[in-house]
Amino acid sequence: VQRLLLAMIGSIVVIGALAWWDEQRNSEAGLAELGDDQYAAASAAAASVAPDLAGTAFPERAARHLHALQRDGVRVFLVAPGAQSALALDGSSVALPHLAPGARVLRLGRDEAPVVGLPPRTAMVGVADAPSGWRVVVAASAERQRDRDSAGLARLLLSMGVATGLVAIFGGIALARQRTQLELAQRLAVAEAARARDAELERLSKAATMAAVASGVAHELSTPLGVIVGRAEQIRDRAADERTQKAAHAILEQAANVDEVVRGFLGLARGAPIALQEVAPAKLVAEAAELVAHRFARAGVTLATPIAADLPAIRCEPLLFKHALVNLLLNAVDASPAGSTVTLDVSRAGAEVAFVVTDDGEGITPAAAARAKEPFFTTKGHGTGLGLAIAHEIASTHRGTLSIGPRPTRGTEASISIPAGPHA
Ligand SMILES: Nc1ncnc2c1ncn2[C@@H]1O[C@H](COP(=O)(O)OP(=O)(O)OP(=O)(O)O)[C@@H](O)[C@H]1O
Numbered sequence: 001v002q003r004l005l006l007a008m009i010g011s012i013v014v015i016g017a018l019a020w021w022d023e024q025r026n027s028e029a030g031l032a033e034l035g036d037d038q039y040a041a042a043s044a045a046a047a048s049v050a051p052d053l054a055g056t057a058f059p060e061r062a063a064r065h066l067h068a069l070q071r072d073g074v075r076v077f078l079v080a081p082g083a084q085s086a087l088a089l090d091g092s093s094v095a096l097p098h099l100a101p102g103a104r105v106l107r108l109g110r111d112e113a114p115v116v117g118l119p120p121r122t123a124m125v126g127v128a129d130a131p132s133g134w135r136v137v138v139a140a141s142a143e144r145q146r147d148r149d150s151a152g153l154a155r156l157l158l159s160m161g162v163a164t165g166l167v168a169i170f171g172g173i174a175l176a177r178q179r180t181q182l183e184l185a186q187r188l189a190v191a192e193a194a195r196a197r198d199a200e201l202e203r204l205s206k207a208a209t210m211a212a213v214a215s216g217v218a219h220e221l222s223t224p225l226g227v228i229v230g231r232a233e234q235i236r237d238r239a240a241d242e243r244t245q246k247a248a249h250a251i252l253e254q255a256a257n258v259d260e261v262v263r264g265f266l267g268l269a270r271g272a273p274i275a276l277q278e279v280a281p282a283k284l285v286a287e288a289a290e291l292v293a294h295r296f297a298r299a300g301v302t303l304a305t306p307i308a309a310d311l312p313a314i315r316c317e318p319l320l321f322k323h324a325l326v327n328l329l330l331n332a333v334d335a336s337p338a339g340s341t342v343t344l345d346v347s348r349a350g351a352e353v354a355f356v357v358t359d360d361g362e363g364i365t366p367a368a369a370a371r372a373k374e375p376f377f378t379t380k381g382h383g384t385g386l387g388l389a390i391a392h393e394i395a396s397t398h399r400g401t402l403s404i405g406p407r408p409t410r411g412t413e414a415s416i417s418i419p420a421g422p423h424a
């Protein structure tokens with residue numbers, strides 16, 4: 001806006017200069033016209049007094065007659081045949097500047113005009129020949145012309161002033177508006193930054209709460225778990241029949257699993273490093289599928305795992321990683337209608353191996369997808385909202401990523417990508 005303002009003022013100045021130059025030219029033209037008028041007046045006067053002009057004696061009668069032409073700013077003279085100077089109408093001699101034989105129009109400067117009794121302004125003089133050899137001279141001050149010029153100049157200055165004023169007012173308004181807009185944008189940016197900071201603080205505090213909850217749960221579970229293990233061992237040792245012994249074995253196995261998962265979560269919450277092993281993706285997928293088999297059976301949903309046989313082993317903490325896959329599979333089965341199929345596929349993409357779970361459910365909304373990894377974000381009445389948050393933590397500890405979003409056609413796709421193992 002400032003540059004625009006400068007450009008407009010610049011063009012006003014240029015227009016002003018052009019107009020001034022034009023005025024100047026006009027006034028030259030005006031002076032030339034004034035000269036022509038005086039020549040015409042002198043010619044007419046010469047014609048009217050021609051009978052009284054003869055010889056070289058001062059023509060009293062003609063002078064008296066010409067007197068009527070003189071008024072303010074106009075002087076009339078006679079020039080005797082062959083004379084170099086003019087005669088005023090009272091017979092006195094006047095050294096009329098620039099008077100030369102054959103001259104018709106003379107121009108007198110502001111310091112020459114007083115010589116012929118005119119005010120100190122440019123004057124135009126017409127010189128007309130009479131048949132007798134006398135010449136009649138009419139000199140007129142350019143006073144009126146000058147007045148017209150200065151009026152023109154005043155008009156010009158006034159219109160330039162008005163134009164500049166208008167530009168300044170509108171430019172000022174535009175500038176003020178721009179400044180308000182800028183201030184508004186700044187205030188919005190500050191508010192946006194504050195909002196982003198609050199959101200980040202909230203996320204951090206939720207993550208901290210999650211870690212605290214995980215530690216609390218792990219701590220509280222250790223006592224009942226100890227009791228379960230102790231009693232199961234008693235049953236195993238005392239059981240007479242093989243079936244009971246097998247059942248006790250299964251309880252102890254699952255209890256050991258729970259213990260390990262709990263320890264794993266505690267480690268995650270503490271940020272402890274994890275122990276990596278090389279595992280075949282197909283094995284991980286099969287074990288995860290087994291863990292969720294009863295949930296799929298209950299929901300009447302099929303789980304397909306079309307895993308390629310030639311996939312490289314990945315380095316991971318198997319229990320934790322399996323748990324992350326289980327969380328994706330449980331979300332998929334929760335969203336799936338009975339009779340549909342959920343697919344867990346593994347594919348190699350460059351230096352990464354991706355575990356991709358797709359379902360044919362309602363699909364996740366973009367808004368829910370954006371928040372799905374937040375701890376405690378859930379749209380389910382019975383959900384904790386921790387499933388994806390934990391899976392995300394597990395993916396991050398494996399230097400991988402978790403992503404979730406709607407599929408183009410129908411349903412949801414959730415995937416965990418981690419770097420392929422060193423032997424890949
Ligand atoms: N396959 C999916 N289809 C549709 N929405 C999904 C899917 N997976 C996740 N979501 C959405 O993401 C939210 C968060 O998932 P997350 O697993 O973290 O929690 P949850 O499943 O609600 O609770 P919990 O895991 O404790 O059962 C879900 O509530 C749901 O809105």
Ligand SMILES: [Mg+2]
Pocket residue numbers: 327330331383386387388
């Ligand atoms: Mg879940």
